[in-house]
Amino acid sequence: MSEKSEMIQQTLVLIKPDGLKKSLTGNILTRLSETKLEIVAAKIVRVTRALAEEHYRSMKDKPFFEELIQYLKGELHDRRKVIAMVYWGPDAIQKVRQLAGATNPEEAEATSIRGSFGRITTKGLYENVLHASTDESEAEREIKLWFEPDEVIVDLYPTETKTIEKEKRQVWA
Numbered sequence: 822m823s824e825k826s827e828m829i830q831q832t833l834v835l836i837k838p839d840g841l842k843k844s845l846t847g848n849i850l851t852r853l854s855e856t857k858l859e860i861v862a863a864k865i866v867r868v869t870r871a872l873a874e875e876h877y878r879s880m881k882d883k884p885f886f887e888e889l890i891q892y893l894k895g896e897l898h899d900r901r902k903v904i905a906m907v908y909w910g911p912d913a914i915q916k917v918r919q920l921a922g923a924t925n926p927e928e929a930e931a932t933s934i935r936g937s938f939g940r941i942t943t944k945g946l947y948e949n950v951l952h953a954s955t956d957e958s959e960a961e962r963e964i965k966l967w968f969e970p971d972e973v974i975v976d977l978y979p980t981e982t983k984t985i986e987k988e989k990r991q992v993w994a
């Protein structure tokens with residue numbers, strides 16, 4: 822057989838604020854567990870404007886950009902957080918995108934996550950409950966944006982050791 826062998830990949834998944842507001846976390850995790858991929862990083866993030874704008878920087882020129890930033894920040898759902906995760910394993914990118922479904926929830930397969938739970942707002946924004954990276958370079962950019970190396974339990978990308986002096990950070994008192 823000349824079947825192309827599967828590539829070990831990593832992909833960023835965000836449960837967006839509408840997914841959290843609709844209490845879909847358990848459901849989405851269960852659906853994604855069908856992939857048999859491993860979760861190698863996970864956290865809850867309060868999304869700043871800077872993070873949202875960087876995440877969606879390729880959408881900068883879209884008429885709905887401002888709306889999209891407010892959406893990711895949770896301003897449309899009174900849930901100012903997202904759950905960020907890295908899924909890792911064979912063909913991770915395509916497997917997660919497949920289960921997620923098309924960007925437009927009306928066009929997404931009815932059985933997909935977005936098809937099941939997404940909606941289009943009256944303003945025309947696609948509230949599609951989760952984000953998933955579309956290719957390896959996007960995954961790399963996004964994982965590095967959302968996670969520090971020591972927050973991921975496998976070595977995904979090269980790292981370097983840096984001594985950071987006089988860095989202020991919050992520690993347990």
Ligand code: CDP
Nearest residue numbers: 885889923924945946947948949952953955
């Ligand atoms: O999220 P995905 O990669 O499937 O789609 P995208 O083209 O990268 O767009 C990013 C996000 O912008 C989508 O997930 C939607 O929330 C939003 N979007 C929208 O509201 N209306 C569109 N016509 C396209 C995207």
Ligand code: MG
Nearest residue numbers: 953954955959
């Ligand atoms: Mg995208």
